[in-house]
Amino acid sequence: xxxxxxxxxxxxxxxxxxxxxxxxxxxxxxxxxxxxxxxxxxxxxxxxxxxxxxxxxxxxxxxxxxxxxxxxxxxxxxxxxxxxxxxxxxxxxxxxxxxxxxxxxxxxxxxxxxxxxxxxxxx
Numbered sequence: 001x002x003x004x005x006x007x008x009x010x011x012x013x014x015x016x017x018x019x020x021x022x023x024x025x026x027x028x029x030x031x032x033x034x035x036x037x038x039x040x041x042x043x044x045x046x047x048x049x050x051x052x053x054x055x056x057x058x059x060x061x062x063x064x065x066x067x068x069x070x071x072x073x074x075x076x077x078x079x080x081x082x083x084x085x086x087x088x089x090x091x092x093x094x095x096x097x098x099x100x101x102x103x104x105x106x107x108x109x110x111x112x113x114x115x116x117x118x119x120x121x122x123x
Contacts, residue, residue, distance in 0.1 A: 002029050039086045040109055046083045047109075050099045 002025050008017040026033055032040070052059045062080075087095040090112035098104050 002031075039089070040112065042079075042083055043086050043090060043109055043112075046087075047099045047102075047105045051102065 003020065006020060006025060006028065008019050010016075011018045020028075022033075049058050049062050054060075091098060091108050095108070098108055
């Protein structure tokens with residue numbers, strides 16, 4: 001949508017029209033990328049489930065261990081692996097302890113979204 005609104009840009013140095021890259025568009029509109037949004041929402045949900053009582057179904061499912069055979073090759077990333085990586089990017093060490101203090105957790109997620117340090121380069 002933003003690409004269509006902003007349209008092509010005339011480049012004076014090369015004297016031709018240029019299509020903006022994703023990074024340039026995100027820098028202009030100052031909105032988080034879809035990757036950053038997904039990471040923040042995943043951490044938001046993780047904090048919500050962590051603060052639940054032990055007998056609640058979502059918390060049981062989160063820590064459920066399914067006994068199934070895995071396929072050959074590299075194991076697929078689990079949801080918890082992704083959350084662990086996201087937490088490390090946002091909060092550094094000790095991010096899991098902050099989950100239980102709701103105000104501190106919200107502040108951490110808010111500052112993590114503002115710093116835009118959740119973006120993993122597309123390669």
